[in-house]
Amino acid sequence: MFNQLKKISIMKIKSILLGMGLAVSLVACGPKDADIQKDINAQISALPGVEVSVVKGVATISGTCNDETVKQNAESIVKGVKGVKSVVNNCEIPAPEPVATAAPVEINADGVLNTSVGEVVKTYSGVTATVKDGVVTLTGNIKREQLPNLIKSVQELKPKKVENKLTIK
Amino acid sequence: MSVKDKYKELTDLAANLGIANLQVREQDNVLYVDGTAKSAEDKEKLWSAYGKIDPDFRSADVVMNIEVAAGATTEYVVKSGDSLSKIGKVHGVSWQTIYEANKDIIKNPDVIQPGWKLKIPTA
Numbered sequence: 001m002f003n004q005l006k007k008i009s010i011m012k013i014k015s016i017l018l019g020m021g022l023a024v025s026l027v028a029c030g031p032k033d034a035d036i037q038k039d040i041n042a043q044i045s046a047l048p049g050v051e052v053s054v055v056k057g058v059a060t061i062s063g064t065c066n067d068e069t070v071k072q073n074a075e076s077i078v079k080g081v082k083g084v085k086s087v088v089n090n091c092e093i094p095a096p097e098p099v100a101t102a103a104p105v106e107i108n109a110d111g112v113l114n115t116s117v118g119e120v121v122k123t124y125s126g127v128t129a130t131v132k133d134g135v136v137t138l139t140g141n142i143k144r145e146q147l148p149n150l151i152k153s154v155q156e157l158k159p160k161k162v163e164n165k166l167t168i169k
Numbered sequence: 170m171s172v173k174d175k176y177k178e179l180t181d182l183a184a185n186l187g188i189a190n191l192q193v194r195e196q197d198n199v200l201y202v203d204g205t206a207k208s209a210e211d212k213e214k215l216w217s218a219y220g221k222i223d224p225d226f227r228s229a230d231v232v233m234n235i236e237v238a239a240g241a242t243t244e245y246v247v248k249s250g251d252s253l254s255k256i257g258k259v260h261g262v263s264w265q266t267i268y269e270a271n272k273d274i275i276k277n278p279d280v281i282q283p284g285w286k287l288k289i290p291t292a
Contacts, residue, residue: 102192102194103192104196105194105196105201119276120276120277122276123276123277123279123280124277146277146279147225147226148216148220148226149277149278149279150277151226152216152233153272153276153277155231155232155233155234156233156234156272158232158234159232160197160199160232161199161229161230161232162226162229162232163229164225164226164227164229168225
């Protein structure tokens, strides 16, 4: 039994050594990724915002490039670095900032308001509403505690204005 | 004093509460305030502030439309005798939170019908 154990452990050691040998020999071909990365970084230091990562000789460009020219430039620079096998260019060109102008206020048509305001006012006994040119006029009477909820609901229906002519009890 | 100036406290509060997509626009002497609040409570604060500046809402110079951010909800069927505050207590949320999440069904928070399927926001 002891002999068998000895055989197994020797075989194990041999395969580990073999594996290590293979690993070393694979990495040994061409410049290492780390070196390629260093070269690239030196070249693109003039392009702020551009980032490059290198895995097995494949360089991937990411980050932001101000415009197409910069993007192409980055690609040519990286392609020219020793050891780079291929380039994937994912540099983003930011969309132009839209000039902020306020959108016009949305006001619902009288027909729409009539229906939606009607639905709300139905649930508040004593309240009547009329709609003209976007202006909702509330008449009748209402309990003070209910007033804010009514005003809130009507204002949220996108009227032009809400005239509160209610008698508050 | 422009309408914007009159309601400065209101719009400042909206900014402090972090109202999303806040838009404050003045058109034909009416101030339009739009945005999305993080909670029903924040929305209440805005309406309180509005009511302080314009008690009884008589001035007709503001149209405020604040939505409340929607989140995960569970369904609840209204039973006879229920009120929003009762339902709120059972589920650990304010009645305003339930009201805001069901504006399409509830037109008046004091008026709810048995059988209505309400969405109760889960905290």
